[in-house]
Amino acid sequence: KQEVTQIPAALSVPEGENLVLNCSFTDSAIYNLQWFRQDPGKGLTSLLLIQSSQREQTSGRLNASLDKSSGRSTLYIAASQPGDSATYLCAVGKTSYDKVIFGPGTSLSVIP
């Protein structure tokens, strides 16, 4: 049974710092891995999608890596800004239509 964990559960950093969020999964047979951002009381916004055959994806100040063999993904945020404050979730599925398993999320607070 796939389990997804995220460390840390919460993180508070001063503006401008680079930071890393971690996502671990127990079953390496994944279809892809997605990172999402969720603002309080809102839906999820897709940040980065990494196909199972890829090692990393980049979008602006965000970089996500995937190591299937070790069951880990990291989300790197460069030069953090107060607007980055949100909860970040990772999600995996075994096939394109499998039950998608989300991690519990990391709550990020960037202090001005």
Add this chain to the structure above:
Amino acid sequence: KAGVTQTPRYLIKTRGQQVTLSCSPISGHRSVSWYQQTPGQGLQFLFEYFSETQRNKGNFPGRFSGRQFSNSRSEMNVSTLELGDSALYLCASSLEGFAEAFFGQGTRLTVV
């Protein structure tokens, strides 16, 4: 291009009643997935529909059901509501299953 639209945004229902939630996906998207989000359990997969067929279902009781119409719009129904059904219900659309998913703003259901 219009995003994913969920209606209604907020609902208050009484125990024992039933409720229907609606999700209109992005034009051209044929996959719609539903999720329940609660503070205690996080985001949990309910079911996924593709071209009017349910392809996968999460571990929820039969009180939770859904359907998808020929225009890809989807509805989710919960019968005999319980207090524990209070949650944010999110739907996501994508071109194909667990490809890049676009989420709606959610329906906040409160059962009293």
